[in-house]
Amino acid sequence: MTAQGGAFDVVEYYHDLVAKDPSISMPVAAVSSLVKVVEQQRATTMSEFMKIVRAASEVLKEATHRSISVSAGCDVFLQQMARLSHAQGVEECRDALISAGNNFVMTAGQCRDQVAEIGSPFVRDDQTILIHSYSRVIMGLLHRAVKQNKRFRVYVTESRPDKSGLRAADELLKLGVPCEVVLDAAVGYIMEKVDLVLVGAEGVVESGGLINKVGTYQLAIIAKAAKKPFYALAESYKFVRLYPLSQYDLPTYRSDLLAFKDSGNVDWQTELQENNPTLDYTPPEYITLLFTDLGVMTPSGVSDELIKFYLD
Incomplete structure (x- = not known):
């Protein structure tokens, strides 16, 4: 099943990410996959744009048997989309969402390091x-x-x-x-x-x-x-x-x-x-x-x- 009935398969992309990098956490892989969905689709209206991303998120959740971690990543991404959609057009929202998603993926490893730093005195x-x-x-x-x-x-x-x-x-x-x-x-x-x-x-x-x-x-x-x-x-x-x-x-x-x-x-x-x-x-x-x-x-x-x- 594809994210929007086209050539891009969000589930396959997700599983490829996890297979290639065993250290990647499932929420991060989910966000990376949804960023790819945003890059691939070419919606012309905001409602169409949001519908495609939400559908891809739902497909990914179902394919991973409602994994808690995958759902967490998808929900973070959808919340970011909701924030950006209120004040911008489709192209601006797409670019901003891709940037926000990529930034999340790049800084996710730092979150793990921060947890280790905070917990180490114990x-x-x-x-x-x-x-x-x-x-x-x-x-x-x-x-x-x-x-x-x-x-x-x-x-x-x-x-x-x-x-x-x-x-x-x-x-x-x-x-x-x-x-x-x-x-x-x-x-x-x-x-x-x-x-x-x-x-x-x-x-x-x-x-x-x-x-x-x-x-x-x-x-x-x-x-x-x-x-x-x-x-x-x-x-x-x-x-x-x-x-x-x-x-x-x-x-x-x-x-x-x-x-x-x-x-x-x-x-x-x-x-x-x-x-x-x-x-x-x-x-x-x-x-x-x-x-x-x-x-x-x-x-x-x-x-x-x-x-x-x-x-x-």
Whole structure:
């Protein structure tokens, strides 16, 4: 499916970006793809122009199964378009939107660096840190801590079903950081040895809660019960206009997840891969602080930032 029925395929372009650059975050890839849509289309009226971009955004969201991160990037781009459309003609809006989108892509990496800089004072010598899955922004923070000659140890959750924690462990070993991979089910077992917990985020919702790799919620519950600080790291472009009240309010929810089986001969390995959730929601009361490129925040500060962005 193409963005406007022509030759340009926004979904293919997005997947090519992600395949060529594994370090690119999904919101950034989404914005880059929509910039390309704007460059390719030649609408003559503002309404046609906005309709094409919105349609391309919707196609991209659907193709990525309503990915929280992709939706966040698309929404940032659409909000920028809405701002520019009020005071300018089509050509001026197109040029300004391309410029704004390219600037966002170029500065996105700086956001990750700023998060690492802001969070680094919380990593101290002789700490034992627990991280969940693989997060680029957390790895950036730990890279910075190593460069500052801090000595610490890291437990990494295996993070099923894709076992992405193994990637984080390999990267930490290359940095010379002592680490160990723990089973997701063993988080409670090792929590008393941990000084702090660090997690990334697919999205930060209006309440200040997190949408992240499945297993984050149970980790947060155990951390709170053990009175361990639970810190979340996220770039501000991952703030999303969602207000889930439960695990089943997420855009990625499917009614067939974890459906009971009533017959034999089930391939349980396939079942684990295909019919389990990949994300969960962690309510704000379990989060100690958020480290963002806008500064250190309590969860309640997220709503204020979203209001500033969307009502500015």
